[in-house]
Amino acid sequence: MATSQSEVEKLVHREYKHGFVTDIEQETLPPGLDEGVIRTISAFKGEPEFMREWRLSAFRHWQTMSEPSWAHVSYPPLDFQSISYYSAPKTREQIEAEAPKSLDEVDPKLLETYDKLGIPLHERARLAGVAVDAVFDSVSVATTYKDKLSEHGIIFCSFSEAVREHPELVRKYLGTVVPPGDNFYASLNSAVFSDGSFVFVPKGVRCPMELSTYFRINASNTGQFERTLIVAEEGAYVSYLEGCTAPMRDENQLHAAVVELVALEGAEIKYSTVQNWYPGDEEGRGGIYNFVTKRGECRGDNSKIAWTQVEAGSAITWKYPSCVLKGDNSVGEFYSVAVGNNCQQIDSGTKMIHIGRNTRSTIISKGISAGRANNAYRGLVKVLPTAKGARNYTQCDSLLMGDQCGAHTYPYIEVREPSAQVEHEATTSKIGDDQIFYLLQRGLSEEDAVNMIVSGFCKEVFSELPMEFAVEAQALLAVTLEGAVG
Amino acid sequence: MLKITDLHAEVDGKPILKGLNLEVGSGEVHAIMGPNGSGKSTLCQVLAGRDGYQVTSGSVSFEGQDLLAMAPEIRAREGLLLAFQYPVEIPGVKNVYLLKAAYNAQREHRGEPEVDAFEFLQLLRERTRIMKMDESFLHRGVNEGFSGGEKKRNEILQMLVLEPKLALLDETDSGLDIDALKVVSEGVNTLRGEDRSVVLVTHYQRLLDHIVPDFVHVLSDGRIIKSGDKSLALELEANGYQNVVEAA
Ligand SMILES: Nc1ncnc2c1ncn2[C@@H]1O[C@H](COP(=O)(O)OP(=O)(O)O)[C@@H](O)[C@H]1O
Ligand SMILES: [Mg+2]
Numbered sequence: 073m074a075t076s077q078s079e080v081e082k083l084v085h086r087e088y089k090h091g092f093v094t095d096i097e098q099e100t101l102p103p104g105l106d107e108g109v110i111r112t113i114s115a116f117k118g119e120p121e122f123m124r125e126w127r128l129s130a131f132r133h134w135q136t137m138s139e140p141s142w143a144h145v146s147y148p149p150l151d152f153q154s155i156s157y158y159s160a161p162k163t164r165e166q167i168e169a170e171a172p173k174s175l176d177e178v179d180p181k182l183l184e185t186y187d188k189l190g191i192p193l194h195e196r197a198r199l200a201g202v203a204v205d206a207v208f209d210s211v212s213v214a215t216t217y218k219d220k221l222s223e224h225g226i227i228f229c230s231f232s233e234a235v236r237e238h239p240e241l242v243r244k245y246l247g248t249v250v251p252p253g254d255n256f257y258a259s260l261n262s263a264v265f266s267d268g269s270f271v272f273v274p275k276g277v278r279c280p281m282e283l284s285t286y287f288r289i290n291a292s293n294t295g296q297f298e299r300t301l302i303v304a305e306e307g308a309y310v311s312y313l314e315g316c317t318a319p320m321r322d323e324n325q326l327h328a329a330v331v332e333l334v335a336l337e338g339a340e341i342k343y344s345t346v347q348n349w350y351p352g353d354e355e356g357r358g359g360i361y362n363f364v365t366k367r368g369e370c371r372g373d374n375s376k377i378a379w380t381q382v383e384a385g386s387a388i389t390w391k392y393p394s395c396v397l398k399g400d401n402s403v404g405e406f407y408s409v410a411v412g413n414n415c416q417q418i419d420s421g422t423k424m425i426h427i428g429r430n431t432r433s434t435i436i437s438k439g440i441s442a443g444r445a446n447n448a449y450r451g452l453v454k455v456l457p458t459a460k461g462a463r464n465y466t467q468c469d470s471l472l473m474g475d476q477c478g479a480h481t482y483p484y485i486e487v488r489e490p491s492a493q494v495e496h497e498a499t500t501s502k503i504g505d506d507q508i509f510y511l512l513q514r515g516l517s518e519e520d521a522v523n524m525i526v527s528g529f530c531k532e533v534f535s536e537l538p539m540e541f542a543v544e545a546q547a548l549l550a551v552t553l554e555g556a557v558g
Numbered sequence: 559m560l561k562i563t564d565l566h567a568e569v570d571g572k573p574i575l576k577g578l579n580l581e582v583g584s585g586e587v588h589a590i591m592g593p594n595g596s597g598k599s600t601l602c603q604v605l606a607g608r609d610g611y612q613v614t615s616g617s618v619s620f621e622g623q624d625l626l627a628m629a630p631e632i633r634a635r636e637g638l639l640l641a642f643q644y645p646v647e648i649p650g651v652k653n654v655y656l657l658k659a660a661y662n663a664q665r666e667h668r669g670e671p672e673v674d675a676f677e678f679l680q681l682l683r684e685r686t687r688i689m690k691m692d693e694s695f696l697h698r699g700v701n702e703g704f705s706g707g708e709k710k711r712n713e714i715l716q717m718l719v720l721e722p723k724l725a726l727l728d729e730t731d732s733g734l735d736i737d738a739l740k741v742v743s744e745g746v747n748t749l750r751g752e753d754r755s756v757v758l759v760t761h762y763q764r765l766l767d768h769i770v771p772d773f774v775h776v777l778s779d780g781r782i783i784k785s786g787d788k789s790l791a792l793e794l795e796a797n798g799y800q801n802v803v804e805a806a
Contacts, residue, residue, distance in 0.1 A: 504646065505609065505610075506646045507646050507648055509606075509608055509609070509630065510642065510645070510646050510648070511648070511656070512607075512629075512630040512631045512634065513606050513607075513630060513631075513633075513634050513639070513640050513642075514634055514639075514656065514659075514660035514663075514716065514720070515631055515634035515635045515660045515663035515664050515667070515720075516631060516659055516660060516663055517631055517663070518631070520659065520663075524648070524651050524655075524656070524659065525648060525651065527650070527651065528648055528649055528650030528651035528699065528700075529649065529650055530650070531649075531650035531651075532650070
C-alpha cells in the first residue's frame, strides 16, 4: 500500500520548479500553500493515493471558502501563504542534541510553574524537553502500554501510522463526522494535517486504561494541524485525554485541529481536553490562535459521547466540541471550563444535534473572565422532527473578575419537534468581596481565597475529569488567574 | 486579650463608631447589646479588618499587638474569629475543604506542619457531633443551601475547629429555634477557657441564660454607653434600650 520510494522522489522532484525543497533530509518546507505543497506533504508521509486525493479535494474546496467572521473575537487577518505547512518530525538524535541535558539547564521560571501546577517530578523533565531517555525510558513504557492495548485488539497510534498500517479503517471513518468541506479551518486541516492520534476500540471492548496515561508519556509535537480520529465499535468504551496543564509554547501561531469521534451502537467515548497553549503576553502579543473543530457522532442507538474541556491557554480560542445524536436514546454531554485573563479571547461552546428518538444532551459551561479578557459561550441545541422525546439541559455560568473583562452568552435553540424539552439556565456573577472576606477571615490568603471560589464555581466540570487531572486543572486555573484580583 | 481605645470608624464616609472603648480580658465573656443600627456589626467588621470599614482614629491592641496594622488573614491566623451575622455561601467549595485549608493556614502561621488527614477527620467528627450536625454537612458546599440556623451552626463548628483566642459572635443566636440555641451555646461553652475570650453580640437575654457573660455592654450610636454584669441584660430585657439610651 505504501508509496514506493521512487514515486516519492518523483513527486518531490516535480515540486522543484516551485522552488520547494527537494532534499528529503530537509526539515521544513518554505512558506506557501498550493497543490504541490499538498502532494509533497503526502509524499513525505508515504501516504496511499486515497489519502493524497482526499487532501487535494479538501484543498480545492478550501480555496472556495472564506474565513468565518461571526465569532466574538478579533485579530489581524492571517496570511496563509506565509505559513510553512510541513516540518519533518525530528529524529531522536536531533531532539537529544537540542534538548537540555538535565533540569539544571531548564528556565527556572518554567520549573516554578510546574511546581505550582503540581506536576509530578518524574514528568517535569519530559515536559521541559530534557533528553527524555536520560531520566525516563518513555519508549519502553509506551511499548508496554501498546502491547497491553493490542491484546484487547485496541489500536492506538499516530495518525500517520494509522494511514499506513490501517488504511481501510481510516478510509472508512475519516471525514464522516467532520467532512473535508465542513468549515474553513477544518478544510485547511483536511488538506494539510500534520499528524495526530488514531484510536480504534473493537466491538465489546472496554479500554482497560485511561488513554491519557499513554498520551502523557508519549506526547509528541504533533504540529499545528493536528488530526484525531477515535472509533468505538458496538458496546466499546474508551476515555481519552489530550493536552496537559504544563504551559505549551509553539512558534506556530495558528493551530487548526480536527477531532472526529464515532460511537457505534451502545458505545461510549469520553474525550477530555486540557488546553494551555501560550496565551501571549499581558498586552496580547504573540499567543496561539486555536481554531478547532471537534465533533462526535453517536451513530448507533444507546451510544454516548461526553466532551470535557478545560481551556486556559491560547490568545484566541474558537472551539465548539459537538455531538450529533443520530442513534435512538443516544446521549451527548459537554462540560467546559473556559478561563481567560489579560487579553485572551474565547468563543467556545457546543452544538447538540438531536436526530434520534429520546436523545438526551447536557451542557454545563463555566466561563471565567479576568483582566481584559473576553469570554463568549456560543451553543446550539437543535432538535430535528425525528427526535421525538428529545431532552436538553443547558447551564451556562459566567464568573467575572474585575470590571474590564466581558462575558457573553449566545444560546441558539432550534426545536422542530414539539415533544422535545429544552431547558436553558444562565447566570453571571462576580466574585463577591463578601466571599473573599469570609475566607480571609478564616485565615486564607487572598490568592487561595480566589482560587477556592473559582474551583468551587467549576466543580461540576472538574468532577468529570480523570482524577489526577482534576487536581492539576485546579492548579492550572490558579496559575492562569494569578494576579487577577487584588 | 483585646483593648479598644477611643475607636472611630466610618463606612462610605459616614461615621459609625464614635469613640468606642472596650477591654476584654483573657477568659472573659462579654455581651454587647444595643439597638439596631448602633454599630455592633460594624465593630465586628472593623476588628476583623474588612475593606471599606475605615478606622479614622483610635487604637486596638490584641494580645499586645497592634491589631489594626495586621492584614485580615493575619488577624485570623493570630486567633481572631468572626462568626458572621450573615454567613455567605461559597458554592461548590466543600465545608471540609475550607476547614482544612483554614486549619492548616493557622498551623503554617505558627510554624507547624500540615495536619495529618486522618487526625483532622477525627477532630472534625468530634466537633461536628458537639454541634449535632450530620456529617453530610462536611461534604456540602460552604453554607450552600443551608437554612439560616444551619449557617449559624456552621459558623460555630468552624469556631470549634479553629479554636480562636478571641471569638466575635455577631448575632449568632438570631433566627435559631430553642434546640439550636442550646446547641450553639454548648458549642461556645466548650470553647470557653482561661486563655480564650468571647464577645457576643446579641439582642436576647435568652442566649445569656445559656452562655453566662462576665460583662454586658450597651452600644448606642457608636459608643458603649453603659456596662455592667449579667443583671444589666435582664434589665434591658425588661425595660428596653430606651431608658438606658436616654439616661446616657
Ligand atoms: N456598607 C455600609 N454603607 C453605609 N452604611 C452602612 C454600611 N454598613 C452599615 N452601615 C450603617 O452603619 C450603621 C451601623 O450598622 P451596623 O453596624 O450593621 O449596626 P448593628 O449591627 O448594630 O445593627 C447603620 O446605620 C447602617 O445603616
Ligand atoms: Mg448587626
